Amino acid sequence: MKKLLLLAFLIISTGISAQEIEWMSMDEALAAQNEEPKKIFMDVYTTWCGPCKMLDRNTFSDKNVIAFINENYYPVKFNAEGTEEITYQDFTYTNPNYREGRKGRNATHFFADALKLRGYPSLVFFQENGDLIQAIPGYKTPQQLEIYLKMIANDDYKELTTMEAWEEYQKNFQSTF
Numbered sequence: 001m002k003k004l005l006l007l008a009f010l011i012i013s014t015g016i017s018a019q020e021i022e023w024m025s026m027d028e029a030l031a032a033q034n035e036e037p038k039k040i041f042m043d044v045y046t047t048w049c050g051p052c053k054m055l056d057r058n059t060f061s062d063k064n065v066i067a068f069i070n071e072n073y074y075p076v077k078f079n080a081e082g083t084e085e086i087t088y089q090d091f092t093y094t095n096p097n098y099r100e101g102r103k104g105r106n107a108t109h110f111f112a113d114a115l116k117l118r119g120y121p122s123l124v125f126f127q128e129n130g131d132l133i134q135a136i137p138g139y140k141t142p143q144q145l146e147i148y149l150k151m152i153a154n155d156d157y158k159e160l161t162t163m164e165a166w167e168e169y170q171k172n173f174q175s176t177f
Helices: 002-014 026-035 050-059 063-072 110-114 142-153 163-172
Strands: 039-045 073-079 086-088 091-093 122-126 132-137
Touching (some): 026 039, 026 086, 050 142, 063 073, 063 142, 086 110, 122 142, 132 142
Antiparallel strands (some): 039 122, 086 091
16 A cells, blocks of 8 residues: 555656547547547557657657647547558448468558558548548657647648748747647
């Protein structure tokens, strides 16, 4: 009992939070959009991908990232080589070539193909109605991810139609993470 109380005291006194991103499936996020429209943020990963594991460990554990994603998006975690069935825009995507027990790379899920993803991790954003906004490939630190999270959550991306506009946006962006 003393050990349990000491552990609770240490957690509270050091400010450690058990808060995590509230991941869901794509089907769950699409259903949630019908109840309360909100953009979707999707982390597309594979089990063998080192940078995907770094993203989980370094970026998705950051308290600012956690709070912002949970507040502004329906967060989806999707294994690009998994077996999950996803019904998106009246079509059901599967991974019929998946091989159980295979070590390393496996067959690519048809939904990852439909999104035209070619690298992992990929971070994919969807509008409140489920339409694709953009996929961003590669590992991102919390500070690198912040600009994308905020630009898309605030609909600023709709005004960024040229490379010059994007460069100006990046130059003027004020980070708070």
